[in-house]
Amino acid sequence: MPKILIIEDERSIRNVLQNILSDEDKSYNVVTAEDGKKGLEIVNSSSLDLVLCDIKMPGMDGVEVLEEIVKISPGLPVLMISGHGDIDTAVETIRKGAYDYISKPPDLNRLLNSVRNALDKGSLVEENKQLKKRVSKKYEMIGSSSKLEEIKEMIEKVAPSDARVMITGPNGSGKEIVAHWIHEKSNRAKFAMLEVNCAAIPSELIESELFGHEKGAFTSANKQRKGKFELANGGTIFLDEIGDMSLSAQAKVLRALQENKITRVGGDKSIAVDVRVVAATNKDLKREIKDGKFREDLYHRLAVIPINVPSLNERKEDIPELVEYFSKLICNEQGISNKKFDSAALKLLKVKDWSGNIRELRNVVERLIILGGKSVSKDDVAKFV
Numbered sequence: 001m002p003k004i005l006i007i008e009d010e011r012s013i014r015n016v017l018q019n020i021l022s023d024e025d026k027s028y029n030v031v032t033a034e035d036g037k038k039g040l041e042i043v044n045s046s047s048l049d050l051v052l053c054d055i056k057m058p059g060m061d062g063v064e065v066l067e068e069i070v071k072i073s074p075g076l077p078v079l080m081i082s083g084h085g086d087i088d089t090a091v092e093t094i095r096k097g098a099y100d101y102i103s104k105p106p107d108l109n110r111l112l113n114s115v116r117n118a119l120d121k122g123s124l125v126e127e128n129k130q131l132k133k134r135v136s137k138k139y140e141m142i143g144s145s146s147k148l149e150e151i152k153e154m155i156e157k158v159a160p161s162d163a164r165v166m167i168t169g170p171n172g173s174g175k176e177i178v179a180h181w182i183h184e185k186s187n188r189a190k191f192a193m194l195e196v197n198c199a200a201i202p203s204e205l206i207e208s209e210l211f212g213h214e215k216g217a218f219t220s221a222n223k224q225r226k227g228k229f230e231l232a233n234g235g236t237i238f239l240d241e242i243g244d245m246s247l248s249a250q251a252k253v254l255r256a257l258q259e260n261k262i263t264r265v266g267g268d269k270s271i272a273v274d275v276r277v278v279a280a281t282n283k284d285l286k287r288e289i290k291d292g293k294f295r296e297d298l299y300h301r302l303a304v305i306p307i308n309v310p311s312l313n314e315r316k317e318d319i320p321e322l323v324e325y326f327s328k329l330i331c332n333e334q335g336i337s338n339k340k341f342d343s344a345a346l347k348l349l350k351v352k353d354w355s356g357n358i359r360e361l362r363n364v365v366e367r368l369i370i371l372g373g374k375s376v377s378k379d380d381v382a383k384f385v
Helices: 011-024 036-045 062-072 084-095 108-138 146-158 175-184 203-211 247-259 285-290 296-302 312-334 343-351 357-371 378-384
Strands: 003-007 029-033 050-054 078-082 100-103 165-168 193-197 236-240 261-263 270-272 276-281 305-308
Touching: 003 011, 003 036, 011 029, 011 108, 029 036, 036 050, 036 062, 050 062, 050 108, 062 078, 062 084, 078 084, 078 108, 084 100, 100 108, 146 175, 146 305, 146 312, 165 175, 175 193, 175 236, 175 276, 193 203, 203 247, 203 261, 247 261, 247 296, 285 296, 312 343, 312 357, 343 357, 343 378, 357 378
Parallel strands: 003 029, 003 050, 050 078, 078 100, 165 276, 165 305, 193 236, 236 276
Antiparallel strands: 261 270
16 A cells, blocks of 8 residues: 655645545555654654655755655655746756656646656665565576686676676576676666566567557557656666567667657657666577668667677586575475485586576476485486486
8 A cells, every 4th residue: 555645834735635646546545744844754754655745835845855855765756846936946856856846736637647657666666675685696696617707707897887788698598697787786776677578578569668658549548657768767677588579669769779768659758768778689680680670770779788698508517506506595495405416416417408598407406306305316317307
């Protein structure tokens, strides 16, 4: 249930805003404060999802309140409420960290759209914080082979820049892990990294997913929706399986990269975005370009820094480390004691052909843990793999 705080010294406006939000969505828990000091007390003592704050208030004004909120709860979306004479101040609050501003008297549709979008953004920020707590374990780069060490060195060099990266490699080789480490080690790590699987989204919906849409843009567009480029503003967008993106969507992505602006489907307003793009594919894009399936100009925009992730067959010396890592992870998930793999079992796993790469290895380790003995032996591998 989203909890929203309204800080407004005028009782009539405070009540109107509370009623509008409560009527819009019964799940909204709306609380109010008549001045900045009481508002900050609520911010300090409550878990909030959104704050609406007036700019002109006696005592502590809205700008001061905003500055304190940013210190207390970074990432908490704040919508500033301004009178017609406060527009310059309202714009300044955006620079200080406000999500948006609403003019008095508030336009109902504009207010509700901003509230919905701010809640969506706040939810993403919170999800991103939780993900970051787990990212090191989920996206660890396991192994010490020379090929993996080369990739780690490349990430260290590339991550602090804003250069676009094209990650290539076979399915299941760990391209997503490389993308996450580039983001985590970048200057954008405090913002979200959003993923778009270009192969999983129908071609007629990919543009809406990337750039958003306006209400009425198509049959099921019953409200305005921000796309991933807007929601990832300040952070990173990971375009996975970009080789499967339609040519029309490729043209719009190219334009977004050239101009740092996007236009929602059904809209005509250009929206500035500041997003780092990391792309990945298992396809040979140069061949796709020759076949007319991928734009050469987009390829050159995206592949400023190319990183090729080797197959597991190219770094089999990492298999013992990977098996140990997956064994601990899976046993922990299953709530059972850790199982060891004896040296003969590991030797057999190292000579196997891993066409499914690391993803296949993880599945095999899980199978052996479930079906094998107390210690996974050569016989278990021969029987179940």
